[in-house]
Amino acid sequence: GDSVTQMEGPVTLSEEAFLTINCTYTATGYPSLFWYVQYPGEGLQLLLKATKADDKGSNKGFEATYRKETTSFHLEKGSVQVSDSAVYFCALESGNTPLVFGKGTRLSVIA
Protein backbone atom coordinates (compact mmCIF):
# COMPACT_ATOMS: atom_id res chain seq x y z
CA GLY A 1 0.00 0.00 0.00
CA ASP A 2 0.87 3.65 -0.09
CA SER A 3 3.37 4.84 2.49
CA VAL A 4 5.39 7.86 3.54
CA THR A 5 8.82 7.79 5.13
CA GLN A 6 10.27 10.89 6.69
CA MET A 7 13.43 11.51 8.61
CA GLU A 8 13.23 10.86 12.29
CA GLY A 9 13.70 13.62 14.75
CA PRO A 10 14.06 15.42 16.84
CA VAL A 11 15.87 18.03 14.82
CA THR A 12 17.42 20.87 16.79
CA LEU A 13 18.66 23.96 14.97
CA SER A 14 19.86 27.40 15.86
CA GLU A 15 17.85 30.36 14.69
CA GLU A 16 18.59 31.34 11.06
CA ALA A 17 19.94 27.89 10.23
CA PHE A 18 18.94 26.04 7.05
CA LEU A 19 16.33 23.34 7.45
CA THR A 20 15.79 20.18 5.45
CA ILE A 21 13.37 17.46 6.45
CA ASN A 22 13.49 14.51 4.10
CA CYS A 23 10.36 12.76 2.89
CA THR A 24 10.02 9.91 0.43
CA TYR A 25 6.90 8.10 -0.62
CA THR A 26 5.60 4.93 -2.18
CA ALA A 27 2.35 5.08 -4.11
CA THR A 28 0.70 3.07 -6.83
CA GLY A 29 -0.91 6.02 -8.57
CA TYR A 30 -0.06 9.69 -8.95
CA PRO A 31 -0.42 11.10 -5.47
CA SER A 32 -0.79 14.61 -4.23
CA LEU A 33 1.78 15.45 -1.59
CA PHE A 34 1.43 17.61 1.49
CA TRP A 35 3.32 18.96 4.43
CA TYR A 36 1.33 19.56 7.60
CA VAL A 37 2.56 21.34 10.71
CA GLN A 38 1.43 20.84 14.29
CA TYR A 39 2.39 23.61 16.69
CA PRO A 40 2.53 22.77 20.41
CA GLY A 41 -0.94 22.15 21.77
CA GLU A 42 -2.66 22.69 18.45
CA GLY A 43 -4.17 20.63 15.67
CA LEU A 44 -2.72 20.06 12.22
CA GLN A 45 -2.46 22.85 9.70
CA LEU A 46 -1.77 22.45 6.03
CA LEU A 47 1.62 24.05 5.34
CA LEU A 48 1.99 23.43 1.62
CA LYS A 49 1.08 21.02 -1.14
CA ALA A 50 2.00 19.83 -4.61
CA THR A 51 -0.30 17.94 -6.89
CA LYS A 52 1.94 16.81 -9.75
CA ALA A 53 5.55 16.13 -10.64
CA ASP A 54 7.90 19.14 -10.54
CA ASP A 55 5.34 21.28 -8.71
CA LYS A 56 6.83 23.37 -5.93
CA GLY A 57 4.70 24.11 -2.90
CA SER A 58 5.63 27.09 -0.78
CA ASN A 59 4.31 28.90 2.27
CA LYS A 60 5.78 30.96 5.13
CA GLY A 61 9.29 30.57 3.70
CA PHE A 62 9.01 26.78 3.48
CA GLU A 63 9.35 25.02 0.14
CA ALA A 64 9.05 21.47 -1.15
CA THR A 65 9.36 20.17 -4.71
CA TYR A 66 7.52 17.08 -5.95
CA ARG A 67 10.27 14.87 -7.41
CA LYS A 68 8.76 11.91 -9.17
CA GLU A 69 12.11 10.48 -10.25
CA THR A 70 13.28 10.18 -6.65
CA THR A 71 9.77 9.84 -5.14
CA SER A 72 10.62 12.62 -2.74
CA PHE A 73 9.09 15.78 -1.30
CA HIS A 74 11.73 17.24 0.99
CA LEU A 75 10.80 20.25 3.11
CA GLU A 76 13.26 23.16 3.18
CA LYS A 77 13.55 26.57 4.73
CA GLY A 78 16.47 28.88 4.32
CA SER A 79 16.38 30.52 7.75
CA VAL A 80 14.36 29.03 10.58
CA GLN A 81 12.90 30.97 13.47
CA VAL A 82 12.04 29.97 17.01
CA SER A 83 8.37 30.19 16.01
CA ASP A 84 8.92 27.35 13.51
CA SER A 85 9.34 24.89 16.38
CA ALA A 86 6.68 22.27 15.75
CA VAL A 87 6.10 18.76 14.47
CA TYR A 88 6.07 18.44 10.69
CA PHE A 89 4.20 15.67 8.90
CA CYS A 90 4.64 14.63 5.30
CA ALA A 91 1.51 13.10 3.78
CA LEU A 92 0.14 11.82 0.51
CA GLU A 93 -3.26 11.33 -1.02
CA SER A 94 -3.74 8.95 -3.91
CA GLY A 95 -6.97 8.33 -5.72
CA ASN A 96 -9.87 7.99 -3.34
CA THR A 97 -7.84 6.91 -0.33
CA PRO A 98 -7.60 9.24 2.66
CA LEU A 99 -4.35 10.84 3.73
CA VAL A 100 -1.39 8.66 4.58
CA PHE A 101 0.98 10.31 7.03
CA GLY A 102 4.63 9.93 7.82
CA LYS A 103 5.63 9.56 11.46
CA GLY A 104 6.36 13.23 11.93
CA THR A 105 9.56 15.13 12.62
CA ARG A 106 9.86 17.32 15.68
CA LEU A 107 11.79 20.52 15.04
CA SER A 108 13.16 22.63 17.85
CA VAL A 109 14.72 25.98 17.02
CA ILE A 110 16.78 27.64 19.69
CA ALA A 111 17.65 31.32 19.86
Next chain:
Amino acid sequence: SAVISQKPSRDICQRGTSLTIQCQVDSQVTMMFWYRQQPGQSLTLIATANQGSEATYESGFVIDKFPISRPNLTFSTLTVSNMSPEDSSIYLCSVARGHPNYGYTFGSGTRLTVV
Protein backbone atom coordinates in the same frame (compact mmCIF):
# COMPACT_ATOMS: atom_id res chain seq x y z
CA SER B 1 -11.83 26.01 3.06
CA ALA B 2 -14.00 24.60 5.84
CA VAL B 3 -13.65 25.57 9.47
CA ILE B 4 -14.02 22.78 12.02
CA SER B 5 -15.02 23.21 15.64
CA GLN B 6 -14.01 20.22 17.72
CA LYS B 7 -14.82 19.66 21.37
CA PRO B 8 -13.89 18.96 24.03
CA SER B 9 -10.33 20.14 23.56
CA ARG B 10 -9.13 17.89 26.33
CA ASP B 11 -10.47 15.58 29.00
CA ILE B 12 -9.28 13.28 31.73
CA CYS B 13 -11.46 10.20 32.09
CA GLN B 14 -11.69 7.19 34.33
CA ARG B 15 -11.06 3.80 32.81
CA GLY B 16 -14.22 1.94 31.87
CA THR B 17 -16.11 5.10 30.97
CA SER B 18 -16.89 6.55 27.54
CA LEU B 19 -16.24 9.92 25.96
CA THR B 20 -18.01 11.44 22.96
CA ILE B 21 -16.10 13.89 20.79
CA GLN B 22 -17.98 16.29 18.54
CA CYS B 23 -16.99 17.95 15.30
CA GLN B 24 -19.01 20.71 13.70
CA VAL B 25 -18.14 21.95 10.21
CA ASP B 26 -19.19 25.35 8.90
CA SER B 27 -20.15 23.92 5.51
CA GLN B 28 -21.64 20.73 4.15
CA VAL B 29 -19.15 17.98 3.47
CA THR B 30 -19.64 14.50 2.14
CA MET B 31 -17.00 12.68 4.11
CA MET B 32 -15.54 13.25 7.52
CA PHE B 33 -12.52 11.40 8.84
CA TRP B 34 -11.51 10.50 12.37
CA TYR B 35 -7.85 10.06 13.30
CA ARG B 36 -5.97 8.99 16.38
CA GLN B 37 -2.54 10.32 17.28
CA GLN B 38 -0.93 8.32 20.03
CA PRO B 39 1.80 10.02 22.08
CA GLY B 40 4.85 10.68 19.95
CA GLN B 41 3.29 8.93 16.95
CA SER B 42 1.84 9.87 13.62
CA LEU B 43 -1.83 10.01 12.76
CA THR B 44 -3.74 6.80 12.18
CA LEU B 45 -7.07 6.81 10.41
CA ILE B 46 -9.82 5.28 12.55
CA ALA B 47 -12.77 5.55 10.19
CA THR B 48 -14.48 7.49 7.43
CA ALA B 49 -17.94 8.80 8.20
CA ASN B 50 -20.47 9.36 5.43
CA GLN B 51 -23.82 10.94 6.05
CA GLY B 52 -26.65 8.44 5.85
CA SER B 53 -24.57 5.29 6.04
CA GLU B 54 -22.45 3.41 8.52
CA ALA B 55 -18.90 4.50 8.98
CA THR B 56 -16.11 2.57 7.31
CA TYR B 57 -13.50 1.43 9.81
CA GLU B 58 -9.83 0.80 9.19
CA SER B 59 -8.09 -2.37 10.16
CA GLY B 60 -7.67 -2.58 13.92
CA PHE B 61 -10.65 -0.38 14.75
CA VAL B 62 -14.17 -1.64 15.44
CA ILE B 63 -17.54 -0.02 15.75
CA ASP B 64 -18.18 -1.34 19.27
CA LYS B 65 -15.10 0.47 20.54
CA PHE B 66 -15.36 3.62 18.40
CA PRO B 67 -19.01 4.19 17.43
CA ILE B 68 -19.48 7.09 15.06
CA SER B 69 -22.55 9.12 14.25
CA ARG B 70 -23.09 11.31 11.20
CA PRO B 71 -26.59 12.69 11.45
CA ASN B 72 -26.13 15.40 8.82
CA LEU B 73 -23.59 16.89 6.42
CA THR B 74 -22.05 19.28 8.97
CA PHE B 75 -21.70 17.22 12.13
CA SER B 76 -20.17 14.00 13.41
CA THR B 77 -19.34 12.40 16.73
CA LEU B 78 -16.79 9.79 17.73
CA THR B 79 -17.25 7.89 20.98
CA VAL B 80 -14.35 6.17 22.68
CA SER B 81 -16.01 3.38 24.65
CA ASN B 82 -14.95 1.44 27.73
CA MET B 83 -11.73 3.38 27.89
CA SER B 84 -8.40 2.10 29.08
CA PRO B 85 -5.10 3.96 29.53
CA GLU B 86 -4.05 2.71 26.07
CA ASP B 87 -6.75 4.95 24.60
CA SER B 88 -4.91 8.05 25.80
CA SER B 89 -4.30 9.92 22.56
CA ILE B 90 -5.19 12.96 20.57
CA TYR B 91 -8.29 12.40 18.44
CA LEU B 92 -8.81 14.58 15.39
CA CYS B 93 -11.56 14.96 12.85
CA SER B 94 -10.87 16.06 9.32
CA VAL B 95 -12.65 17.02 6.12
CA ALA B 96 -11.47 17.47 2.58
CA ARG B 97 -10.87 21.09 1.60
CA GLY B 98 -13.06 20.86 -1.43
CA HIS B 99 -11.13 20.09 -4.56
CA PRO B 100 -9.75 16.54 -4.39
CA ASN B 101 -6.15 17.74 -4.43
CA TYR B 102 -6.41 20.66 -2.07
CA GLY B 103 -5.65 18.73 1.08
CA TYR B 104 -7.59 18.39 4.27
CA THR B 105 -8.65 20.64 7.12
CA PHE B 106 -8.30 19.31 10.66
CA GLY B 107 -10.05 20.08 13.87
CA SER B 108 -7.91 21.31 16.74
CA GLY B 109 -7.99 17.88 18.34
CA THR B 110 -9.18 16.34 21.59
CA ARG B 111 -6.42 15.37 24.01
CA LEU B 112 -7.71 12.41 25.99
CA THR B 113 -6.03 11.05 29.09
CA VAL B 114 -7.42 7.88 30.66
CA VAL B 115 -6.50 7.23 34.26
